[in-house]
Amino acid sequence: MKKIHIISTIATLLMLAGCSDFLNRESESILSNEQVFSDQNMITSVLANYYGRIDWGQSLERGGDYCILDEATHSSGGPDRAQDYWDDIWRVYDYGLIRNINQFLQGINSPSAANLSDAYKKQIEGEVRFIRAWTYFNMCRCMGGMPIVNDEVFEYSGGMDITALQYPRSTEAELYDYIISECTAIAQLLPEGRTVNAARVNKWAALMLKARAAVYAGSIAKYNYLTPEVKTAGGEVGIPADKANGYFQIAYDASREIIAGGVYNLYKNNPNKGANFYEAICNKSSNEVIWARDYYYPGNTTGFTNGNIASSVRGDIDANIMTPTLNIVEAFEYINDRDGSLRTRTADDKDYIYYDKPEDLFKDKDSRLYGTIVYPGSDFNGIPMTYQAGQKYFENGEWKERTGNINSFDEDGDILTSENGPNKSDDQYINNSGFNLRKFIDYNKDASTRGRGSDMWFVRMRYAEALMIASEASLELGKDQTEICSYINQIRERAGIQLLTHVTLADIEKERLVEFAFENHRWWDLRRWRRAHLVYDGMADTYSSVHYALFPFIIKDTTHPQNGKWVFDKLRSTWTAVYPHRFQFRHYYNFINQDWINRNPKMVKNPYQ
């Protein structure tokens, strides 16, 4: 018994002695300011962490997000049964990131960073402040005005009065003003030259964000009268109409500064206009891209190519998670006709129009169609692409069809339904709409395998947007039509379609839809113009509310004079999207989470909430 006493006493003493030393050890997982700011590699990795936390909205991370608008539809597997949007769709609320950035800013100005050169300090300060402004911008377009914490890093110690830490929401105008003034300051801090793979921001990205924020704020100020209930009494949502011109002037000046800067241009290196448009966006040497979310192999890749590539050129089993709709294809104009509807039927709708080859249907379309979408009869990196839903034959005065499973043949060995479909099947990885995406899809076959992934970047800002904002802002400011047209026509000339002599806001909307398809613009555009509830109105007979597909058929009927020709059916794609999309007034701004209000009772709710 005594022995035990002795042992336990010794053990206790040992423990007590060991404790003091143990507790004084430095953490191996938390780095001090001295450790970070004395080493540029450490600083770069902190920046990389911030850059990696800002993939919001449509991006290469989540292909399915494209299907809830009218750009693409849910091909692989069963149909999408969604009818309504949801109250927290694409909602951004990241004060954690803002706090980290403010801690970083404190670090730059602390003695730990004394050894850094002033030029370098200026640049990293500009970069993190840009990321902070971008975060606020994303929160603002989701929810309107939100608390602005400036450079504050809040510290809490037990027993203190937390109401001092609870900031009320700013007005929507105040938050846009803050973003704009930050961008003005950031543009002075950042270098002017292009950055490697456009992965890091420079002066022009700051000006682009300034122009974008200003044109958003201007159009909300001008058009929020169209949705009079979508506002709050305190101005957290809604901007007074008299502020519109001021914002449009800022957007006008900032976008023209980018144009005059001469560092970026419209990419025109490839004489083939269709291929040129693909390269302008997907080639990392493009002189058009100002800021992108870059990826690299090996190490940081996405499965976007793997999931959304066409069946006949895939490198793995996956394909066709989402495929473009007929809606977006028809939004592309013809070279000499502003109505882009595909001519599948005669004018009196009594008969098909018969085509020798499937690609003839798309003859004289806007070259950007090729650059954005793989359509029947086009190619994928030189490989011809066949889309055949089935065969048609004429019997008893009407057309009938023979279809089979994917990649099936008839008894003569002719294709019944091609590998690329389209087909109404609910099976996985089958094309249901008759098109595939080209923009942001990697031509490298290995990149479409599950294990490897693709290093294709996602373009966040490019020169064409500066032109479009200049055009829109000059239109809203009532400038001369010659000037308004001069910007938008550079884009149309590059695309090879007729130039305009008179531009309306509807023209701007249409141009932005096709130029920036799949680049995370459409949703925000329709919201700031207060058009979304009309475009996605939940009615089955509203073209933009529902998804359409194009089913190509070859005629196999030796007794018919059109034997061997191609015909096309435009079909409402209820097998990929059952219901029309219904954008209600409450979807103009995301809801404020009750949990945030519990923590900060000064936050007011959004309309309809």
Add this chain to the structure above:
Amino acid sequence: MKNLLKIFLLVTLTVTAVSCGKDNYDEPDSLFSGKVVYNGEPLGVRGSNGDVYLQFWQDGYELQTSFNVYVAQDGSFSAMLFDGTYKLVMNNNRGPWVNNPDTVIVNVKGRTTTDYPVTPYYTLKNIDYSLSGNTLTASFDVTQVSAGRSIEYVALMVNKTKFVDFGDGTHVNWVRNTSVTPGRVTLQLNIADDLNKQVKLYARVGLKISGIDQGLYDTEVHELK
């Protein structure tokens, strides 16, 4: 070994029996119900898709979370609750009536009934349906109660289930009139196809108010077959 098993069983049984009483809460057992009413008359709304709902809040706790009580087609709502005092709130512009910022306080004790009063923009009264041959006719009085919002359209809809409204999945056929003024309104719809195809068929009329996502409906659905 046998003893060990016995002890194990005994301990397990005791623990299980004892913990039962401790772990579980009673389920809520007070039925609360009511109707959305104007002058004591219920108002018909869209009952599908969870479109129209009331929020219940309860004070006295540090953190708040509301829960939704959905309004049915005939304007009624109900929930099983614990006894207590609740606040009943309608979300801004979520129903086809004038925005009502008032909070209705409800004391739930046992079976409780409380109506939620609102002021509609319009009312639908004296609704008659008649079927002659394949033509369905509905006529009704549209009365304006509050100014400020125009009529976007009135519609006569039929559906194969008892849910009949403006939603795309909740009518198989409809006719709309977009130029309607208050007074007696008559709508006609040819439903030959629907009578042929559907096993069951129900009709209902509704009035869509411009600027609000919602419409006002007949509180009843009319069974055609």
